[in-house]
Amino acid sequence: MSKRLRKVVFPVAGLGTRFLPATKVVAKEMLPVLDRPLIQYAVDEAVDAGADTLVFVTNRYKHAIADYFDKAYELESKLAQSGKNDLLAMVQGTLPKHVRCVFVTQPEALGLGHAVLCAKPVVGDEPFGVVLPDDLIWNGKGPGALRQMAELADAQHAGVIAVEEVPRDQTNKYGIVDASPVSERAAKVKLVVEKPKPEVAPSNLAIVGRYVLPGRIFELLEKTTPGAGGEIQLTDAIEALLGEQSVLAYRFEGTRFDCGNKLGLVKATLAMALADPALAPATREFIADVR
Numbered sequence: 575m576s577k578r579l580r581k582v583v584f585p586v587a588g589l590g591t592r593f594l595p596a597t598k599v600v601a602k603e604m605l606p607v608l609d610r611p612l613i614q615y616a617v618d619e620a621v622d623a624g625a626d627t628l629v630f631v632t633n634r635y636k637h638a639i640a641d642y643f644d645k646a647y648e649l650e651s652k653l654a655q656s657g658k659n660d661l662l663a664m665v666q667g668t669l670p671k672h673v674r675c676v677f678v679t680q681p682e683a684l685g686l687g688h689a690v691l692c693a694k695p696v697v698g699d700e701p702f703g704v705v706l707p708d709d710l711i712w713n714g715k716g717p718g719a720l721r722q723m724a725e726l727a728d729a730q731h732a733g734v735i736a737v738e739e740v741p742r743d744q745t746n747k748y749g750i751v752d753a754s755p756v757s758e759r760a761a762k763v764k765l766v767v768e769k770p771k772p773e774v775a776p777s778n779l780a781i782v783g784r785y786v787l788p789g790r791i792f793e794l795l796e797k798t799t800p801g802a803g804g805e806i807q808l809t810d811a812i813e814a815l816l817g818e819q820s821v822l823a824y825r826f827e828g829t830r831f832d833c834g835n836k837l838g839l840v841k842a843t844l845a846m847a848l849a850d851p852a853l854a855p856a857t858r859e860f861i862a863d864v865r
């Protein structure tokens with residue numbers, strides 16, 4: 575895989591049941607961490623990795639994501655008229671000018687693998703990124719996780735999946751890899767197992783929401799039969815890819831917040847507040863006092 579990473583897919587068609595009732599009307603990806611929705615952090619990371627085409631796999635209820643990246647004519651003209659240029663720049667700055675968005679629909683929530691497959695007509699046969707916005711990965715001023723992975727994929731001509739060590743008793747919540755180390759942060763994947771019980775898990779290296787994959791994965795996804803819960807699993811197609819191409823598991827630099835659950839969103843919010851000089855002192859004070 576030697577081409578630059580131009581296209582990034584955001585599978586955002588899940589039901590978000592862990593945030594009901596809010597997700598009856600608010601897409602999970604629009605939940606804010608401070609003043610920016612999760613999808614903005616994900617898009618910024620993709621743009622940082624070099625992407626110029628963002629493919630959102632949505633469902634028919636998630637208009638808010640398209641609206642968010644669209645021009646807000648009335649708001650922008652009001653801010654311009656009242657000379658609120660800082661706010662205007664913020665509203666206009668959700669997406670750089672050279673980046674385009676493409677929206678495709680996943681008609682039914684048939685799993686992450688199926689959602690990625692829905693992006694095939696837009697991505698075609700080239701390496702692409704996949705970012706799950708509910709895994710917010712923050713690396714401060716350093717390169718984002720997807721950029722680190724794109725560089726590795728390019729240098730090693732390999733697919734790359736992001737992994738993180740998780741406590742043994744949580745292996746049944748993740749895809750788990752068995753891999754042999756090739757460098758400090760990278761390991762060659764030998765096996766992937768979806769949600770193994772702790773006693774049979776081959777390691778505690780869990781796949782988290784970032785992937786750099788070759789276009790070939792689409793053909794493998796087309797051949798993948800539904801697994802647990804009738805869902806088409808991305809890990810099954812990655813398992814098939816292992817027989818053909820090298821795939822690296824990569825321990826990224828940065829901190830992952832699992833914002834798909836309530837505690838993760840709370841932690842991300844606190845971490846971002848502590849990283850913001852304007853909010854940090856009062857946040858620290860609050861944490862010290864809260865009962």
Ligand code: UTP
Pocket residue numbers: 585586587588589590591592593602631680682683684685686688689706707708834
């Ligand atoms: P999750 O497993 O977090 O599911 O999906 P979910 O529906 O978003 O949330 P819960 O578990 O009901 O609270 C992981 C990612 O895969 C996407 C989701 O949008 C999320 O980004 N996904 C999942 C799809 O796009 N389509 C699917 O059919 C399933």
